Every structure is written in structure tokens, then in C-alpha cells.
Amino acid sequence: MLRSFPRFCLLPVFFGLAACSQTAEPAEMPPAPAVGSALYRVTFEATWSAATHANFPAGAHFSAPIGASHRADALLFRPGQLASLGIKDMAERGNNTALRAEISALQSSGAAFRLLEGRYFNSPGSASDTIRLDAAHPRLSLVTMIAPSPDWFAALEDENLLEATGQWVAQRRVPARAYDAGTDSGPTFTAPDQPTRPAGVVAPLLLPPATGSAPDGPPLGTWLLERIK
Template identity: 80%
Template sequence: MPRSLHRLSLLFAVGLAACSTAPDTEETLPAPAIGSALYRVTFEATWSAGTHANFPAGAHFSNVIGASHRADALLFRSGQPASLGIKNMAERGNNTALRAEINALQSSGAAFRLLEAPYFNSPGSVSDTIRLDAAHPRLSLVTMIAPSPDWFVALEDENLLDATGQWATQRHLPARAYDAGTDSGPTFTAPDQPTLPAGVVTPLRLAPAQGPAPDGPPLGTWHLERLN
């Protein structure tokens, strides 16, 4: 065999061997992008003389306010001091400072959209909509229990996006009550008694209207329904 032909045969054999031992590779496609989701939020308040003791005259809830946000952008945390915004909301139903705090979170990218719905009497309900996205899949909402020293109801850091990238279709969650730790009044209509130094946010236990249960029923239910 001519030397040149022998050399070509060797090169061809080496090429076949390399092809047979090369690992199989497949193109890795990017994961599909998770779109945003629009939810209808309804706070159905059931707080009444029939559910809780010492039900005050003129019972109502202040404007519901909150935001869609990242995990590191909580409006409050149980066991931690209340911000000025949470204090003013819980004591006065005034959302000016809390709205500014949410706006600051939006400017930093930690929060996405703000929700603010009108005040209403209890029992009763109010609804509004809010959009979430993959970077801000959590929802937190608060509203003052009125009248009260510094008590409020909250939806705390609810994650609506699961590990598989699916948005929840709907959820129904108890409206839990909290004490902001900024006023020491013991009853719904107690005069102002500022807590000095201020304490921390803690779960609030309101006595049921009847029975010896140590923890009364929730003051209502948060209904979350995905619209698109």
C-alpha cells in the first residue's frame, strides 16, 4: 500500500474512534419564563358580637394596604419591632407612612405592586386586585382593627408560586390578628397608652364570644383568586 494511502487510512480510523468515544451532548434549552399573575383579593370580615367578646360599637377595618414582594421585603415580622408605617396603620388607620415604605421597596426592586382598598364595617367585605411576578411572588396585606389600641389583621408573606413554577389558582386563608407592640391599651376603646419602650409585633388572642376556647376564631378570611 502506498505510504500516503496508509496514512489516510490511519487518520480515518482515529477519527472514527474519537467519534465513538465522545460523550453524547444535547443542547440545554432555557427554562420557560414564568409570566405574571393577576389576583383578586377579598377580605371577608366575620368579626362580630356573635364571634368575639366585647365587640365595640362602630367596629370596622381601615383601608387594606399591602404589596406583592420578594421574600426579603416583609412589611412586618412577628417578634420584631413595628415600623413607623405599621405603627400608624395599627394605631390610627393612617397609611401615609406605610405607603411610603412600600414605595421605597418598589424603588429598590424588592416590591412589585401596591394594593390599597377602602375601609369597611365589620362584618363585611372588600375586594381589589394586585399583580405578582416570578421575582415578587409573595403577598402581604394589613388593616387596622378599629377601634383598638394598636391591633391589626394581616395576610403575612403568602407565597403564591410553587416550586414547579405554577401559580396558585385560589387560596382561602384565616385573617390573623396581631398586636403592634406600640400601645398598651387593654381593650378596644381604651385611651392611648404608648408602650415605652415599644415592644414587638405579637399574635393577638381575642376572646371568643362564647365558650372557654383559649384562642378565639379568626376575624375573617382572605380569599385569593387568580384571574389570569
């Protein structure tokens, strides 16, 4: 003989299964917010002087800084590799024509976003300009000739301003690194032209300090990067 159970006895089982079904479904996550572009003020604060480095030349200055916001695969130069014509002309004569064309080609390919080209300035001294970056081009590279010099330049090298959290850096100070372009063998700031044949590779430049025992001396200055929009 079949016995019937009261309907209310099945209710806890039904609701228990329903609860398990609800908790088993993964919660839908809201889409991550898109990262917008960012506008930065870039200031090169040059501290290179007779008080910081030996053999400080008369008329010391930096050529018009030039560079771009770009992807990780769009570097203006690579230490240990030959300098491009644009880097050579910038480092030897402060001439940005060829480098400007190289950056334009990177922009056309989508590897670079925006160009920055400032004005020359004396050292010690400073110069500022602005540049826009976006999520696809969050890195910034800039170069400027150390003048007078054979083929020496200062650089901001592949600086990533988009943090892993998806937030733009509010402010950052980066020491200006000095490089030898490997295209002129002059040993001093005012040495006559001595083309390097065959050309060498771009390499860090070690300038002796005016005082102290540090082998590479203090930096030539600081790149100040400030997000303004």
C-alpha cells in the same frame, strides 16, 4: 503473510461504535418557559362579630387594607421586632400615609413590585381589590387596622403564590392573623390611648371567642386570593 479480511466484517464494529457515540451524548433539554406575571383579586372576608368574639365593639370595622407584592426580604413587619412608623400609624389610627411611603421606598429599591390599597369596610363585611405579582416578587403581604382598638391589626403575612413547579396558585384561602403592634398598652377595643414606652415588639393577638373554650378564638376573617389573569 498478512491476511486481508473482508470489508463487510468491519461494518458491525463501525456501526456499534457509532451507536455508542450517539447514546453517550446527553440529550439537549429545551429551555424552561419563563414565568409571566399574574393578576390576583384579593378579598378580605371579615367574619369578626359579636357571634364570634367577646367584647365586640360598636362601629366595628377595618381600615383600608394596604400592602404589596414583594420579594422574600421585603416584609412589612416581623413578629418579635419593633413596628415601623408605618405599621404603628396604621395599627393605631388606620392612617396609611407613612406605610405607603415605606412601600414606595421598597418599590424604588426593587424589593417590592406593586402596591395595593383598598377602602375601609364594616365587620362583618368584605372588600376586594386587585394586585399584580411577578416571578421576582411572588409574595403578598397586607395589613389592616382592627377598629376600634389600641394598636391591633389583621394581616396577610408573606404569602408565596408561586409554586415550586413554576405555576401560579389558582386560588387560596388564608385565615386573617391578628397582631398587637406593641405601641399602645390599652387592654380593650375602646380603651383611651396608653402609649407603650419603650415600645414593645409586634406579637400575635389572642382575642377571646364569644363562645367556646378555644384560647385564641376563631380568625377575624379570611383572605381569598384568586388568580384572574
